[in-house]
Amino acid sequence: MSISSTELEAAGAPDNGALVAATDPRRSVWHVLLRDPSAIACLVYIGIVVLMAIFAPLIVKVSGWGPYDFDQTAIDPNLGGIPLGSFGGISADHWLGVEPQSGRDIFARIVYGARASMLIAVGATALTTVLGVVFGLLAGYFGGRTDMVISRLMEFLMAFPALIFMIAVLSALPADNRQYLLVLVISVFGWPYLARIVRAQTMSLKQREFVEAALASGASRTRLVFTEILPNLRSTILVMVTLAVPGYIGTEAGLSFLGVGVVPPTPSWGQMISSSVGWYSVVPTYFLVPGTFLALLVLSFMVLGDRVRSAVDPGGR
Amino acid sequence: MTRYLVNRVLGMLLVLFLVALFTYMVFFLLSPDPAVQICGKTCTPERIDQIRANLGLDDPFPVQFLHFLEGLFLGRDYGTGASAVHCSAPCLGYSFQSAQVVTDMIVQRLPVTAVVAIGAAVLWLLAGVIGGLLSAVREGRFTDRFITALTLGGMSVPNYVLALALQYVFVVQLQWLPFPQAVPFADDPGQWFLNFILPWTVLAIGYASSYTRLTRANVIDTLSENFVRTARAKGLRPHLVWRRHALRPALTPIVTIAGMDFAGLLGGALITETVFGINGVGKLAADSITKNDQPVIMAVTLLAAFFVVVGNMVVDLLYSAIDPRVRAGATT
Amino acid sequence: MSLLRVNDLTVKFGDVTVVDGLGFELPKGGSLGIVGESGSGKSMTSLAVMGLLPKGALCTGEISFDGIDLNTLSERRMREIRGDRIAMIFQDPLSSLNPYYTVGTQIAEAYRSHRSGVSRRAARQVAIEAMERVHIKEAGRRVDDYPHQFSGGMRQRVMIAMALSTEPELIIADEPTTALDVTVQAQILDLLAEVRRDTGAALIMITHDLAVVSEVADTVVVMRYGDVVETGSTEQIFSDPRHPYTQALLDAVPRIDDEIGDLRTLGGGS
Secondary structure, three states: OOOOHHHHHHHHHHHOOOOOOOOOHHHHHHHHHOOOHHHHHHHHHHHHHHHHHHOHHHHHHHHOOOOOOOOHHHEEHHHOOEEOOOHHHOOOOOOOOEOOOOOOEHHHHHHHHHHHHHHHHHHHHHHHHHHHHHHHHHHHHHOHHHHHHHHHHHHHHHHOOHHHHHHHHHHHOOOOOHHHHHHHHHHHHHHHHHHHHHHHHHHHHHOOHHHHHHHHOOOOHHHHHHHHHHHHHHHHHHHHHHHHHHHHHHHHHHHHHOOOOOOOOOOOHHHHHHHHHHHOOOOOHHHHHHHHHHHHHHHHHHHHHHHHHHHHOOOOO | OHHHHHHHHHHHHHHHHHHHHHHHHHHHHHOOOHHHHHHOOOOOHHHHHHHHHHHOOOOOHHHHHHHHHHHHHHOEEEOOHHHOEEEOOOOOOEEOOOOEEHHHHHHHHHHHHHHHHHHHHHHHHHHHHHHHHHHHHOOOOHHHHHHHHHHHHHHHOOHHHHHHHHHHHHHHHOOOOOOOOOOOOOOOHHHHHHHHHHHHHHHHHHHHHHHHHHHHHHHHHHHOOHHHHHHHHOOOOHHHHHHHHHHHHHHHHHHHHHHHHHHHHHOOOHHHHHHHOOOOHHHHHHHHHHHOOHHHHHHHHHHHHHHHHHHHHHHHHHHHHHOHHHHHHHHO | OEEEEEEEEEEEEOOEEEEEEEEEEEEOOOEEEEEOOOOOOHHHHHHHHHOOOOOOEEEEEEEEEOOEEHHHOOHHHHHHHEOOOEEEEOOOHHHHOOOOOOHHHHHHHHHHHHOOOOOHHHHHHHHHHHHHHOOOOOHHHHOOOOHHHOOHHHHHHHHHHHHHOOOOOEEEEEOOOOOOOHHHHHHHHHHHHHHHHHHOOEEEEEEOOHHHHHHHOOEEEEEEOOEEEEEEEHHHHHHOOOOHHHHHHHHHOOOHHHOOOOOOOOOOOO
């Protein structure tokens, strides 16, 4: 539900026809992005989250509380473990308050939670991209039976109720190495959306003169795919990737929220929100803090994706 | 047209068969032994074997899958003798944990899920189309920017966070809405309706945001179409240009996508139903996951796939009725 | 009195001038060719006459149609003229027709919106007659077909039928043959000439192709970068081009007498 097929289709559709010339898109994209204040704001926030994920142990040392440290002095045992003080126990000691009952430091858990979110989203995006590009190229370039088999497989996967199935599979699988399983399961259901677009573009690129010319001059087919077709797909892939990341962040958080994602006590933002459900009326900061971090991260990637797309393809909407 | 229909239905059945096979296989390999679950704590190996034989759990995979398919189309009996339970077609399995036929469990909850899905769909279609139109008409101006910002927000906030936040504001703080509880429609229609307001809203906001963006893009694209220029060149009044030449082509794809999204929701709005404690198919799935009640999880997966695949086909047919180009393609 | 007099017409987008001080006159029933490469401002000129310039365009000067200055006319009054007394035919007939409606509906649409109290049936009859006039066979049956069911040339005939349905005094054709096959091009040009003869409508032919102009126009305006390069009778332009640019355009055209015999010889016109 966090990632609906509609959204991806809407994101992907306008690019179908737009083929961008083989100039280096990265330089011009950076150029455009760095002149756009909202894009810069998004980049800054994403940067902060990434740094948080990388330097989590260091940051936690500075803030003073680890993600697994219980602090009984910060909660009120007489009131069922409600954090002491206002706003969920926000204080100089606990910058973003503490969890009810356990008194664990929310800031530390947010910092460590960023690790889970970023690792899984980036991992799933990388795997999806590889699968989507490879299968899309194969189907689009070789056509015929290869295309038929891959296309049927994609249709099958897209007809699948992915969320329910992911949950079911994850719930049945052992809990160790959950991160890798999450990446794998998300990617298996995610790649067809990218592959479909890569396939369509490859098919139309194949017909273009420069490809035919290269073929006529004796270039091998495999070489051709990598030297002539792939570089022309860079812009599309770039846009799809930026738009895929927020979807996967949402999916990971959603799965963790439903209890089949990252396994406690390892923190993840979705899981933190999940454990806050019972407390939302008493300690609203408990869900607001991770919720805000999560929403802002998804928002940043989405705005950035939008900007990248208009930088790559100024005509498209 | 008939050939096209037959092909579509055959394709649909194939996909459903594959989904069933794949799902069944995964659960066959992964799920814990139901015989052990049924047997409980005081259990002897002989008793487990007996249960296995009784339920056909010691059959090889293809045989078990065939039995499952048989149950789906003809119905089947679980167990033998006096303790046998009959599960009539379409039999989706038997939940040993709750000692109930899964089909009954789902049928009981389907109406609630349908209510959630229908209400949300009405909301998101209204909001999405109106918002998208407004945005398109005011392209580049304040209204457009404002709506676009709202849609970005609507797509970024996960619906469980939204659910908690709205519940906190409207139920706990402002007390405009009652605390959610299951009230049968017949007992108190007003209370029943109030209970659904938040779930509908929460579910609709994400969809409404993406529909707004889609509508906006489609309308702007359509307005730049040559045939809209032709319509203007004919001297048609602006409302006719809009209604006939811009809206119909712009909104047709939205109807299609709405159909698919709606079909997807009939398989259960897992998160929304769980957060608001609505006893629908989604909550059934979530609860079964917690309890590891595999037959139910598998049945819900199959049901959801069924809705998606059938919805896909219905939408295709609908589309061919709306778009003359596709209609022609279908007949030849 | 002339039917259309354009005087000092200037169209600007911000600082960019796309049409600069254009002027020409078109008598009742006359025909004028506006020739130029893409970006010369010829299409903007036609859109200015129709009052269909895109948003952000600033249009100054006089466009006098039958004594009415179209440039100062209210949008409401302009709408009454547009599609009724002045009709337009566009370049790409496929994208210019709405895929969702039958051609009959689209042909009748202009007629119905400019004549009050026309029944559906009467409008349909008008559409069928218009289709017959542009030689679409079995018009009574094809009136209920959709644009995608017609070939390129037939679609352009539909567009012409659409323009004819209200019996306009002026037809503006913007590159009507560019998207068509060569053989079909000749048929469409013949049809336009025939329509003009039968209805007495004046014609403005916008094109990049001097060969097309020689087919249908009495007078030619050659445009480049928004400026008028040369104006004159078709005969004079072809036999004695004054401006080097016109000469260059002429050289780019394959000699018309080399073409298939169906095309008339230089300056033949009608």
